[in-house]
Amino acid sequence: MVAADVNKWLGSNHILRGVDMSVEAGEIVCVLGPSGSGKSTLLRCINGLESIESGVISVDGDRVGFKTHRGQLYEHTEREAARMRRRIGMVFQHFNLFNHMTALQNVTYGPRHVLGISRAEANKLGLDALNKVGLGLKKDSYPAQLSGGQQQRVAIARALAMKPQLMLFDEPTSALDPELVGDVLAVMKRVAEEGMTMIIVTHEIAFAREVADRVVFMDEGRIIESGTAAEVLDNPTNERTANFLRHVK
Amino acid sequence: MSVQDGALMNMQAAAEAPLTTSRQAPGQSGHAAPDKAKKRIPYGQWAAGALILATLGAFAWSQAANEKLDWPSVAQFMFHPAILKGITVTLELAVFSMLISVVLAFGVALMCQSRNRVASAVGKLYVWFFRGVPLLVQILIWFNLAVLYPTILGRDTNELISGFTAGLCALSLAESGYMAEIIRGGILAVNKGQTEAGLSIGLTRGQALRRIVLPQTIRVIIPPTGNQFIGLLKASSLVSAIGGSDLLTQTQLVYGQNFKIVPLLIVATVWYLVLVSVASVGQYFLERRFNPEGVPARLTIRGFFTRRPTGQQQLRKAGQP
Numbered sequence: 111m112v113a114a115d116v117n118k119w120l121g122s123n124h125i126l127r128g129v130d131m132s133v134e135a136g137e138i139v140c141v142l143g144p145s146g147s148g149k150s151t152l153l154r155c156i157n158g159l160e161s162i163e164s165g166v167i168s169v170d171g172d173r174v175g176f177k178t179h180r181g182q183l184y185e186h187t188e189r190e191a192a193r194m195r196r197r198i199g200m201v202f203q204h205f206n207l208f209n210h211m212t213a214l215q216n217v218t219y220g221p222r223h224v225l226g227i228s229r230a231e232a233n234k235l236g237l238d239a240l241n242k243v244g245l246g247l248k249k250d251s252y253p254a255q256l257s258g259g260q261q262q263r264v265a266i267a268r269a270l271a272m273k274p275q276l277m278l279f280d281e282p283t284s285a286l287d288p289e290l291v292g293d294v295l296a297v298m299k300r301v302a303e304e305g306m307t308m309i310i311v312t313h314e315i316a317f318a319r320e321v322a323d324r325v326v327f328m329d330e331g332r333i334i335e336s337g338t339a340a341e342v343l344d345n346p347t348n349e350r351t352a353n354f355l356r357h358v359k
Numbered sequence: 360m361s362v363q364d365g366a367l368m369n370m371q372a373a374a375e376a377p378l379t380t381s382r383q384a385p386g387q388s389g390h391a392a393p394d395k396a397k398k399r400i401p402y403g404q405w406a407a408g409a410l411i412l413a414t415l416g417a418f419a420w421s422q423a424a425n426e427k428l429d430w431p432s433v434a435q436f437m438f439h440p441a442i443l444k445g446i447t448v449t450l451e452l453a454v455f456s457m458l459i460s461v462v463l464a465f466g467v468a469l470m471c472q473s474r475n476r477v478a479s480a481v482g483k484l485y486v487w488f489f490r491g492v493p494l495l496v497q498i499l500i501w502f503n504l505a506v507l508y509p510t511i512l513g514r515d516t517n518e519l520i521s522g523f524t525a526g527l528c529a530l531s532l533a534e535s536g537y538m539a540e541i542i543r544g545g546i547l548a549v550n551k552g553q554t555e556a557g558l559s560i561g562l563t564r565g566q567a568l569r570r571i572v573l574p575q576t577i578r579v580i581i582p583p584t585g586n587q588f589i590g591l592l593k594a595s596s597l598v599s600a601i602g603g604s605d606l607l608t609q610t611q612l613v614y615g616q617n618f619k620i621v622p623l624l625i626v627a628t629v630w631y632l633v634l635v636s637v638a639s640v641g642q643y644f645l646e647r648r649f650n651p652e653g654v655p656a657r658l659t660i661r662g663f664f665t666r667r668p669t670g671q672q673q674l675r676k677a678g679q680p
Contacts, residue, residue, distance in 0.1 A: 202559075207556070
């Protein structure tokens with residue numbers, strides 16, 4: 111994933127100011143920062159849920175939101191945008207499981223109806239994904255019957271079932287009870303160990319230190335600091351970063 | 360000792376001594392038997408209630424004894440075949456126009472929500488028109504359709520359009536305007552996150568709307584739809600203006616011949632109330648079916664027809680009482 115000089119305005123609000131960021135395949139990048147810094151917006155721009163006013167975002171060489179045809183840039187049609195989103199999985203802060211489907215149906219919906227996999231194969235795939243997050247027994251439960259941590263793990267399984275090239279996590283544990291956070295982080299660690307490219311917006315510093323290859327600190331729409339976990343978290347060079355970390359620790 | 364001191368002392372004593380109502384068995388706490396507070400008898404409420412009942416009773420009695428109301432005729436015509444035929448037609452009008460209008464309304468609601476500016480403009484125009492023109496006017500226009508279209512598909516319009524069919528068309532279209540807004544409200548009520556989750560697994564906006572959001576609107580739509588159905592039952596009476604053979608039309612036919620106007624209107628009133636009451640009860644059960652405790656097993660129309668255990672049954676299966 112490469113983001114170059116990305117700018118976004120919402121009305122008169124300059125949300126992203128010249129953001130430059132690149133993530134290699136298999137890398138785990140954690141994005142930290144105070145609320146309003148644009149971290150979530152950046153994530154949503156990467157998979158095209160939000161549009162950008164200037165700059166280029168590309169995933170695996172393909173530009174997000176636009177295509178080039180005979181040298182001319184065209185905006186993606188809805189279908190092309192959807193095709194792009196297939197390759198990028200996203201896990202939301204509020205889980206967003208499909209409430210009218212069971213856990214297994216949630217996970218198999220994408221493979222069956224978007225990727226066109228047969229029902230039997232999709233079920234097998236879905237069961238594997240649910241087992242991987244430790245919820246195989248809950249395959250026939252509805253989201254309303256699951257705890258927050260369980261719902262989030264199903265959401266992770268749902269994103270994994272699409273076999274994405276890149277996974278985006280938008281504050282995945284912020285809406286969870288402290289006791290349930292650990293389960294979800296453990297699942298995310300497993301996903302990381304299997305070599306997935308992940309961009310995680312989080313407030314969990316300890317998790318970032320353990321798992322992240324790189325940590326990025328954002329404030330007011332800009333990337334203030336970037337480096338390895340040890341560099342940014344233990345020896346922040348920027349004062350804003352140091353301030354923030356002092357409060358979160 | 361002043362009165363206030365005495366009151367204060369009483370309050371303190373009351374605070375210190377544990378208070379029980381006369382329901383609790385004495386001596387359970389192990390201490391000395393606590394003071395029992397007597398329940399206050401609401402004499403005032405009883406008196407007011409009695410007065411209201413007495414007034415209503417007097418009114419009811421005066422009506423029952425009123426000869427002019429001709430209760431024997433009311434009884435005579437309550438189950439008259441002409442009346443019963445009218446009830447059947449009223450039900451047909453309400454049910455069929457509700458079904459047709461729901462189908463139309465889903466389409467119109469999706470158009471209103473569409474990103475296609477032409478589609479959304481047309482949708483909004485549709486709603487504006489069919490909610491704006493009074494139902495009676497719409498009924499009359501349909502009945503006189505022959506003026507606009509002398510023949511439809513090669514057949515003489517006057518043959519095709521009867522009081523019933525004109526009424527059905529008018530009711531369906533007028534109702535679809537309101538239903539479209541109800542459905543649109545249901546769509547807006549579904550969490551935006553559902554759409555985003557659908558987008559994130561690679562659905563287009565249209566697919567996410569139709570496959571993820573619409574099924575979840577059913578639960579939100581049912582109460583206002585039930586309301587609208589009850590409204591339709593009553594609004595159908597307007598087809599009497601064009602002789603639509605519904606309950607009111609039949610009632611008017613009968614008293615047109617025997618001039619027993621008030622008794623027959625009472626018959627009609629009673630039957631409309633019965634129909635509306637049955638519909639209300641039906642709505643209650645429908646809502647319960649779509650909202651069992653905690654388990655959204657029937658959030659979709661397909662779910663309505665399957666026999667999955669409700670939340671209570673699932674708990675019982677798991678061994679909890």
